[in-house]
Amino acid sequence: MILDGFGIAGYRSFGEEIVFIPDLGKVNVFIGKNNSGKSNILRFCKHLSEIELNKPYKNFNDELDYNKDLTEKDIKFALQIKKDSPVTGQIYNRISKDFHKLALIAPDRQECRWLKCSPTKCKKNQVV
Numbered sequence: 742m743i744l745d746g747f748g749i750a751g752y753r754s755f756g757e758e759i760v761f762i763p764d765l766g767k768v769n770v771f772i773g774k775n776n777s778g779k780s781n782i783l784r785f786c787k788h789l790s791e792i793e794l795n796k797p798y799k800n801f802n803d804e805l806d807y808n809k810d811l812t813e814k815d816i817k818f819a820l821q822i823k824k825d826s827p828v829t830g831q832i833y834n835r836i837s838k839d840f841h842k843l844a845l846i847a848p849d850r851q852e853c854r855w856l857k858c859s860p861t862k863c864k865k866n867q868v869v
Contacts, residue, residue: 743828746821747789748855751808752801753781759819759857788860789818798860815859823853 746763749755755778762782771779788806792798801807807814822829822836836854 744789744820745823745826745829745853747786748817748819748821748857749782749785750817751811751814752785752788752816753806753808754778755781756808757811759817761819761821761855763821763853764823765821785818792818792860801861814861816861817857817859819855819857821853821855825852 744765746761746765748759748761750757750759754776771782773779784806788798788800791800801816803814807816820829822833824830824833824837826833833854836856
């Protein structure tokens with residue numbers, strides 16, 4: 742699995758707002774204090790590799806994987822789609838054609854897009 746970047750919300754130590762981890766390289770290092778979520782990022786990547794878009798994902802553990810501080814049990818993720826990426830460049834171009842007015846509204850977002858989804862609630866063509 743090759744990713745340009747991703748985001749997480751509602752998973753273990755990650756709160757309601759999506760935390761974005763952009764611009765990944767071939768090798769990535771996560772540095773932080775104990776209990777800051779480094780291992781949770783790796784655990785989430787394992788789940789991310791198993792998620793199929795447009796199908797509800799049922800492999801989250803009800804006891805461990807949902808953030809206990811949130812009232813709604815909902816894990817969200819985002820995938821970074823970069824303009825010049827050999828992996829996601831074609832997807833970026835297809836999306837940009839459909840959303841060409843986005844460049845006028847958010848010119849600072851022309852190098853990448855973020856696709857957001859809730860894997861436990863995915864239905865065909867649903868993006869949150």
